[in-house]
Amino acid sequence: MIGTGGKDALITVIVDVVRSGVILLGVLTAFAYVTLLERRLLARFQLRVGPNRVGPLGLLQPLADGVKLIFKESFVPARADRLVYLLAPLITVVAALSVYAVIPIGPPVHLFGREVPLYVADVNVGILLVLAASSLGVYGIILGGWASDNKYSLLGALRSSAQVISYELTLGLAVLGVVLVANSLSLVDIVRAQAGLWFIVKQPVAFVLFLLAGLAETNRSPFDLPEAEQELIAGYQTEYGGFAFAMFYLGEYVGVITMGALTATLFFGGWQGPVLPPVLWFLIKVFAVVFVFIWVRATLPRLRYDQLMALGWKVLLPVGLANLAVTALLVVWRGGAASP
């Protein structure tokens, strides 16, 4: 017989499972449709139409792509390191998806007489967890590139890891500026701190840094050197096909959505906004950032490798440090930063 305490615990577990499931499903659906959105938008930017044959307006295209990739042969190169080769895409996917445990998509809602928060966990070091998970994603890339036993894969993996590690510093510094102003590492608290004024107004430099570092972090144009097809075929995923390739692809696009969600959370007040329901506001903001990512991809050409490194280390990093120092001084000067 289950006592009241046991019953409560059971309900909590069920609520958590349902919540995680809904968020995972939501992210995966978003991934599928971001691929379509990117193809359609890029086409429109280039005065083309884009995929419009599968279903109305091409809306079933992601489904067709998925079915095609699943039914493809799962191929492992003869001299590849089998275990690592198959493990690498899994690492990427897990690292990319686990971020969504701490990203709040809305304020707590009341369902069936219980208060249900619209995030899986309000970790008090949430933003650290996000940065750590996105760093873990690099393992997927470099292990995949190494295990493929292919020169292009290896070079792509090297470029990718060097780039991600370099730009992670800038990303961290940009986030630190926000953390100083919000006085918290929890993403929920950061959103609550923007009730009056969005942090893009208080931290414009950090916002630009975050956007640039986010582009580099997700290996997207104009920082898409790891996949520079003219030089490296497809970079670290050259030897991957079928579902393993789909998982790398998923990791990449989920990364883009994560950057959108983080930008919305850190700089655009998360779920907060007038009139419309909070979750919708959050989705609109994420969409806006993803749109900008695609827009940039349609416009800017790829950087040279030395330019990439020079931009990261000689421009963005010093600017990030200066921004952090100025922010810290201002916070202390105004008597903020209440001691815990």
Added chain:
Amino acid sequence: MSALTHRLRQTWAMVKGLGIVGRYLFRPAITVRYPEQKAPVQPRFKGRHFLTLFADGMERCVGCELCVIVCPSQSIYVKAAENDPLAPHSKGERYAEDFQINMLRCIFCGLCETACPTGAIVLGHEYDLAGYTRESLIYTKDRLTEPFPGASGRDPNRVV
């Protein structure tokens, strides 16, 4: 300092580039949605062949086989026969009893059209010729003859 202004100018150029690309988003696509929509062809475009008719329904082809002789890829076959004087098919002594063009061999050079003394064979505007078998791409006389006088675009009242 000049290096810094140079960099700033470059950054501004990137922002301007974004603006230009953003404007293009609102332009209509130039794509021709092919199966539903076809790009117009020039008046003298050389597509599939037609065997033309006079306005009264008489065949122009007199079975002279000049097109067979001139065809560089030897894709035309004509079997000529004598006209029955009481019920003639054409206005000459002979007519084409059978007329075949192998569309897989044809290079659409239009020499047959040039060689034809009666203007019987013309190249039309239809270019999406495809089939599932080789046999289906050997056009026989019933498929080559225009469905009604003037269907190929050639004036059926012209003498030649």
